[in-house]
Amino acid sequence: SQQGEEDPQALSIQEGENATMNCSYKTSINNLQWYRQNSGRGLVHLILIRSNEREKHSGRLRVTLDTSKKSSSLLITASRAADTASYFCATLPAAGNKLTFGGGTRVLVKP
């Protein structure tokens, strides 16, 4: 079974709006990572947040982590058509060495 589960599965917004997606996981983690995948391409790493961190920023991206709720969120502010992609969370267990990916959130940003 997948460690991380994204919600929603799909999201459609207008350019300029913010996009928020969530990731829930089941077991304690070392870190949680967010990746982006354009259609038919490989994944690109966006942000890594460690279990002792609560929030990280990178440009228009903001990631939060709540280990008590075993959840994380990715916020894309002022979205652009070029942000259209699938976004995946991946978790590295506290006792393990294998990164496990969720099913992804498909984001469509309409111009």
Add this chain to the structure above:
Amino acid sequence: DGGITQSPKYLFRKEGQNVTLSCEQNLNHDAMYWYRQDPGQGLRLIYYSQIVNDFQKGDIAEGYSVSREKKESFPLTVTSAQKNPTAFYLCASSPGQYNSPLHFGNGTRLTVT
């Protein structure tokens, strides 16, 4: 530019044939990984290698085989024993530390008929 090269981008095979997917990296990374992605789904780990001449099974290794004879190369063979081989295959690498992000290639789409 450093990166990961997967070839070919598209691959077609007849059922019952083995096929080998290539993955080469020039990032000097110790660890390499193979993932499978089915339409609309996440990635599932097939095999991974933390060091040359060593590799471990991932979550869905049945019907697949790998080798790691060189640091920069990690080919994946999809054997005839794999029941549903049609999928998008992604190769990745990392410096080796477990908390390092992965760098991905652009994938090989395998279609078996």
